[in-house]
Amino acid sequence: MRELPDDLVLPGHFVPEDFTGPPVRPRDAATVVLVRDGAAGLEAFLLRRVAGMAFAGGMTVFPGGGVDQRDADTSVAWSGPPPTWWASRFGCSVELATALVCAAVRETFEESGVLLAGPSATSVVADTAAFASARAALVARELSLAQFLASEGLVLRADLLRPWANWLTPEEEPRRYDTYFFVAVLPSGQRADGATTEASDAVWQRPGDALADWKAGRRALMPPTWVTLAELDELGSVAAVSAASRTVSKVIPKLVREGDVLRVVVP
Known part of the structure; x- marks a missing residue:
């Protein structure tokens, strides 16, 4: 794993100074790093979270979110591993693994409009515009992923996802997530729109440029996002990302308060 830079710190308000008590039980979550080959090289899809959000407000992130209990529905038509x-690969239960893959597909569709599913085990939807109402229903939790896929006769394409990393929020934080990172290549014909109320803007950007924006103070990054961007920047292409050998182990950073900022330390 890439070593975190000394100047990667978090705002002190992320953890109230008077926060005490036993560590909060983390919520399982899935994050999907969408990539594509752009004209100038590898690009990743990034969202800037709305500043007022309770967790990671103002931070630049990849699409993702918490697991819904309905994501563990085993009736989903499934293709791939x-x-x-x-x-x-993730070192978890089969039930959680099912929920994580389904959450990855659902959250990616909700936050970017990209749908990793198709009418058959070997095809993928080319245009998701027809599913706009279903997307809104998924966001509102009026519809589960299994219900959506079944109603449209779609098959979840687990083979379009790759396991990448697993980060657990430090024990010192009042909101904690055990987040499993996936990588997926943007399907041909689809577009990522970032039409979500959780983001103030969305963009495709070369990983190196996103890191340069962070260095210049134009982007705020969480440690997992910084590390992932650095890894993608080093690989440089969709082919290299797809061929990369990954061993996933749980990363549990610690926080050290230094004045009005928090330094992240990875044991």
Whole structure:
């Protein structure tokens, strides 16, 4: 894993100074790093979270969010590596692995409009505009992913996802997530729109340029996002990302308060 730079710090208000008590139980979450080959090289899809949000407000992130209990529905039509394979790669239960993959597909669709599913086990939707109302219903939790896919006769394409990393929010934080990172290539014909109320803007950007924006103070990055962007920047292309050998182990940083900022330390 890439070493965090000394100047990567978080705002002190992320953890109230008077926060005490036992560590909060983390919520399982899935994040998807969407990539594509642009004219000038590898690009990743980034969202800037709305500043007023309770967790990571103002931070630049990849699409993702918490697991919904309905994401574990085993009735989903599934193509690609089975839940047992994902459980082995992520070191978790088969039930959680099922929920994580489904959450990854659902959250990516909700936050970017990109749908990793198709009418058959070997095809993928080319245009998701027809599913706009279903997308809104998913966001409102009026519809589960399994219900949506079944109603449209779609198959979840787990083979379009790759396991990438697993980061657990430090024990010192009042809101904690056990987040499993996936990588997916933008399907041909689809576009990422970032039409979500959780983001103030969305953009495709070369990882190196996003890191340069962070260095210049134009972007705020969480440690997992910084590390992932640095890894993508080093790989440089969709082909290299797809061929990269990954061993996923849980990363649990610690926070050290230094004046009005928090320094992130990875053991």
